[in-house]
Amino acid sequence: MTTNLTDEQLVELAISENPNAFGEIVKRWERKIFALCFGMLSREEEAKDAAQETFIAAYRNLKNFRGDAKVSSWLHRIAVNQCLTTMRRAKSRQESFLDDEDQAAEKVFIAPSRQMPSRTTEQNERLHFVRQAVQSLPVDLRQIIVMKEFEEMTFQEISDVLDLPLSTVKSRLYTALKQLRMKLERTPMEIV
Amino acid sequence: MLNNNKNSCCGFTEQMVSYFYDETNQAEKADFEAHLTNCSDCTDEFAGFSFVRSSLIEWRDEEFFKLETLVFEIPMIKTISQTVESDSRSWFSDFRKMFSFNPMMATAVLAALIVCVGIVFIAINSTNNSEVAEVDDKNSEKIVASPTVDKTNEQPGETIAEGNPDKSLPDKFPKSTSTESKDSQPLPIREKRLVMSDSVVKASDDTKNNSEKPETVRNIKETNKEIKKTTAVQKQQVPNLTTIDDDEDKSVRLADLFEEIDSK
Numbered sequence: 082m083t084t085n086l087t088d089e090q091l092v093e094l095a096i097s098e099n100p101n102a103f104g105e106i107v108k109r110w111e112r113k114i115f116a117l118c119f120g121m122l123s124r125e126e127e128a129k130d131a132a133q134e135t136f137i138a139a140y141r142n143l144k145n146f147r148g149d150a151k152v153s154s155w156l157h158r159i160a161v162n163q164c165l166t167t168m169r170r171a172k173s174r175q176e177s178f179l180d181d182e183d184q185a186a187e188k189v190f191i192a193p194s195r196q197m198p199s200r201t202t203e204q205n206e207r208l209h210f211v212r213q214a215v216q217s218l219p220v221d222l223r224q225i226i227v228m229k230e231f232e233e234m235t236f237q238e239i240s241d242v243l244d245l246p247l248s249t250v251k252s253r254l255y256t257a258l259k260q261l262r263m264k265l266e267r268t269p270m271e272i273v
Numbered sequence: 274m275l276n277n278n279k280n281s282c283c284g285f286t287e288q289m290v291s292y293f294y295d296e297t298n299q300a301e302k303a304d305f306e307a308h309l310t311n312c313s314d315c316t317d318e319f320a321g322f323s324f325v326r327s328s329l330i331e332w333r334d335e336e337f338f339k340l341e342t343l344v345f346e347i348p349m350i351k352t353i354s355q356t357v358e359s360d361s362r363s364w365f366s367d368f369r370k371m372f373s374f375n376p377m378m379a380t381a382v383l384a385a386l387i388v389c390v391g392i393v394f395i396a397i398n399s400t401n402n403s404e405v406a407e408v409d410d411k412n413s414e415k416i417v418a419s420p421t422v423d424k425t426n427e428q429p430g431e432t433i434a435e436g437n438p439d440k441s442l443p444d445k446f447p448k449s450t451s452t453e454s455k456d457s458q459p460l461p462i463r464e465k466r467l468v469m470s471d472s473v474v475k476a477s478d479d480t481k482n483n484s485e486k487p488e489t490v491r492n493i494k495e496t497n498k499e500i501k502k503t504t505a506v507q508k509q510q511v512p513n514l515t516t517i518d519d520d521e522d523k524s525v526r527l528a529d530l531f532e533e534i535d536s537k
Contacts, residue, residue, distance in 0.1 A: 119337050204335075213334040229294065230329045231337060231370075236296055251287040262321040263326055 088152035099272040101144070107136050113232045114160045120227025121164040121220075122211045131167050135160040150244075161224050168220075180206050194235065213262035222257035229254060283312055293322055402492065 084105065086094070094102030114135055118128035138159050146155060154206045175263060228242070236254075240247045285308055291297040292305045309315055 115340075116337060120333075125336075125340060188373060201316075207328065207334055208332050210327045215329070215332075226329070230326070231333055236294070238293070251290045255286050255290045258293075258322045259318075261325045265325060265474070266321070272317055 088149060092143065092152055095140075096146075103140055106139075106156075109157050110153070111136070116231035117157065117160050117224070119165055120215070120231040121161070122167060122224060123216055127167055127171070132160065135163045137144050138163065139247055151224045151227070151241055154242040154244065157228070161220075163226075165220060200213060210265060214261050217264060218257055218260060222253055222260065224252060225253050225260070226257045283308065283315055285312075285315060289315060289319065289322075293319065293326075 085101075086105075086108060086136060086144060088109070091102045095106065112133065115128060115132045118131040118135070119125065122128045139156055143235065146152075160183075205226050215226065218226065224243070228239050236244070236250050238248055239245075240250045243250070245253075285305060286306045288297070288301060290406075291303060297305070309319065
């Protein structure tokens with residue numbers, strides 16, 4: 082019954098304390114929000130926690146949701162904020178263990194490489210560098226790259242979600258791609 | 274291989290991104306393709322972006338797409354459904370549920386209730402019996418003591434009653450006794466008292482005969498109250514002996530009686 086409704090209608094139902102309505106919202110957006118969190122944090126466990134926290138925060142603030150914004154924009158904004166909070170926490174944890182700040186900045190958001198038997202060492206290294214390059218991007222550029230590549234959102238959708246002009250989204254994506262290119266071409270990947 | 278420091282100076286930044294992600298219309302696509310064939314910088318940049326994107330897609334496919342869709346557990350949804358269920362239940366169903374879950378508890382509560390009711394019933398009966406007994410004792414005492422009481426207040430009461438019978442009693446004095454209603458004229462205090470004492474005697478006789486009748490007990494109580502009131506009123510109205518002059522005092526005195534006896 083709830084599957085035919087729009088996100089906004091589902092939120093209205095959820096506000097009137099229909100538990101199935103919010104469950105449907107979670108079902109629709111969990112994969113995309115998880116992708117965003119994974120792209121932003123690069124760690125499966127942290128991404129999972131951040132996504133879950135996103136939905137919990139959304140549920141708690143259901144009554145504060147205004148109909149003038151899209152539910153997708155609202156959820157993405159909460160998710161980005163949640164990822165930033167997670168990153169700040171991780172950074173402060175890491176800094177308490179590492180004396181050298183430069184060393185810490187390099188290692189903060191690097192996820193441990195998944196040593197899968199099917200992968201070659203070269204492939205593992207390549208993926209490690211990609212993660213490292215994405216994590217080194219500024220947050221405003223990183224979230225657009227992640228939304229585009231992981232969530233496969235259109236420019237218009239990103240513009241709506243982040244409440245930015247379409248031209249700004251495109252220019253930021255251009256800048257992000259350019260910076261990633263610079264970072265990745267410095268690595269041995271180019272030789273490979 | 275690529276000149277990384279070179280910015281896109283062609284002004285095709287947005288068109289390149291749109292073309293790169295295939296979000297252009299046919300006209301824009303044709304324009305950019307025409308530019309791309311003539312601009313080596315844009316061609317190099319486009320190749321670099323393709324390389325970056327292939328790396329990102331590889332990372333996504335290898336690490337993210339293999340992850341299963343997570344099942345999020347949001348605790349509030351459970352609590353809401355629980356509260357909705359609990360709200361839909363009525364107090365009667367809760368009450369019934371309490372008994373259905375614990376029959377021993379229900380029987381214990383019922384037994385306790387029965388015991389309490391029994392204790393209250395016995396207590397009420399015992400108090401009624403004791404009240405009746407007390408009333409009997411008081412009435413018997415009053416029957417004996419009523420003449421002496423009359424004697425103590427005889428002289429001033431008579432003088433006041435004889436002198437001005439209407440003014441002898443205050444307005445507060447109750448005039449609605451059973452005997453008074455028969456006689457329209459107000460009676461002197463002594464007569465009233467005697468009448469009341471007679472009614473008390475009658476009532477006490479009735480209580481002796483039918484001690485368990487509640488009406489007689491009520492009558493006795495009422496008459497006792499009236500007696501108390503009249504005595505209280507009399508005490509207030511009767512003046513002190515010192516205030517009455519000897520000339521005005523026409524009551525019989527012991528000295529006069531002794532003189533009469535001596536003379537006889």
